[in-house]
Amino acid sequence: MDAKNIGRIIKEARLAKKMTQNEVVGDFITRNMLSQIESGSAMPSVKTLEYLCKVLDIQLEAYDTSPAAADTGMMSYIELRNLYAAGVYEEIVKAEPPHGYIDEFTALKARACLHLAEQLTETDDISAFQRAVELAKQAQDLSAQGIFADINAHDKAEQLIKKAAAKLSAYYSSLI
Secondary structure, three states: OOHHHHHHHHHHHHHHOOOOHHHHHOOOOOHHHHHHHHHOOOOOOHHHHHHHHHHHOOOHHHOOOOHHHHOOHHHHHHHHHHHHHOOOHHHHHHOOOOOOOHHHHHHHHHHHHHHHHHHHHOOOOHHHHHHHHHHHHHHHHHHOOOOOOOHHHHHHHHHHHHHHHHHHHHHHHHHO
């Protein structure tokens, strides 16, 4: 769905609820930004769109059933965020970046890799430690990319690598 359609839907929903732009924006965005979104001259961020849908009590996917809408990167990203919130990290690790949301997806995937690596280092399975190292390295690489680069995630991944490496080293030493 393009910016003009999103803006039209938001404006129609606001008018149907008899709300002013000031009532809709609250402290979240500026009235000027809402005006730009409603006119179609600005595309809202995922967070802004989620906020507006909540305030206006609408679901954008209900307005557009075209095949292009099914492939909307924004909806795919929201689905991935919901998977993350539900703790379904493996699906995120396997997923492809949604169109237009590569930076957001990269940050989300880095965190999903970290969570999986943490879970795997809590077991006594050597193959799990090896997978944990792979995931932590992937998290390290991902957390250094894009506008949402996260030094804390990078450092946490490094700690996980060291933890898993120590367990692997102890295991291999016991074989000698």
